[in-house]
Amino acid sequence: MKSLGYVEKAPGELLIERFYTAFQQGDYQTMQSMYHDRATFSDPVFGTLHAPEVRAMWEMLIKSGKDLRISFHHVEADRLQGACSWEAWYRFSRTNRQVHNVIRASFAFDDGKIFRHADNFSFWKWSRQALGITGLLLGGTAGLQRKVSDSAHHNLTKFMTSMQAK
Known part of the structure; x- marks a missing residue:
């Protein structure tokens, strides 16, 4: 039989695409549902988070990111692991500076x-x-990264507490 050029996507590839499509749509509930109950997340700002914190982080970022726009590409995955590139454009609330990450x-x-x-x-x-000039001068130091990380954790804890009170 002649191939029509259709290649079935791996489960991991579909999972990544669904995750970032939900992110683009501001659908944090779908994003939250896609994490395993023992999941971990890590990045240079938040460090390592566990499933409840990860789920709250995405909700917090989407709810506070009024002008957040994302794109994703180069999705590669199989059933066990995967990777992709993604970009985010937003205004950093603390300084009102535009970021393209x-x-x-x-x-x-x-x-x-x-x-x-x-x-x-x-x-x-x-x-x-x-952060502007502060980031330019001190962005390569562990001290600034620790300060930003501490602030991110503080904001996440405060957000999680406020959500529990509702």
Whole structure:
């Protein structure tokens, strides 16, 4: 039989595409449902988070990101692992500065869900956009990264507490 050029996508590829499509649409509930109950997430700003924090982080970022726009591409995955590139454009709320972040994400899957998600990007490039001269001068230091990470964790904890009160 002659092939019509259709290639069935791997489960991991479909999972990544569904995740970032939900992200583009601001659908944090779908994103949250895609994480395994023992999932972890890591990036240069938040460090390592566990499933409840990961789910809350996406909700917080979507709810606070009024002008957030994302794109994704180069999705590669199989049943167990995957990766993609994605980009985010938004205004950093603390400084009102415009940010364009270029990220490489890697994933591990278990039971058809995201088990491990790691976003990698240049903290220095991000900080010089988000923080201006402070990021330009200090973005390569562990001290600034720790301060930004502490602030991100504080904001996430505050958000999670406010959501529990509702």
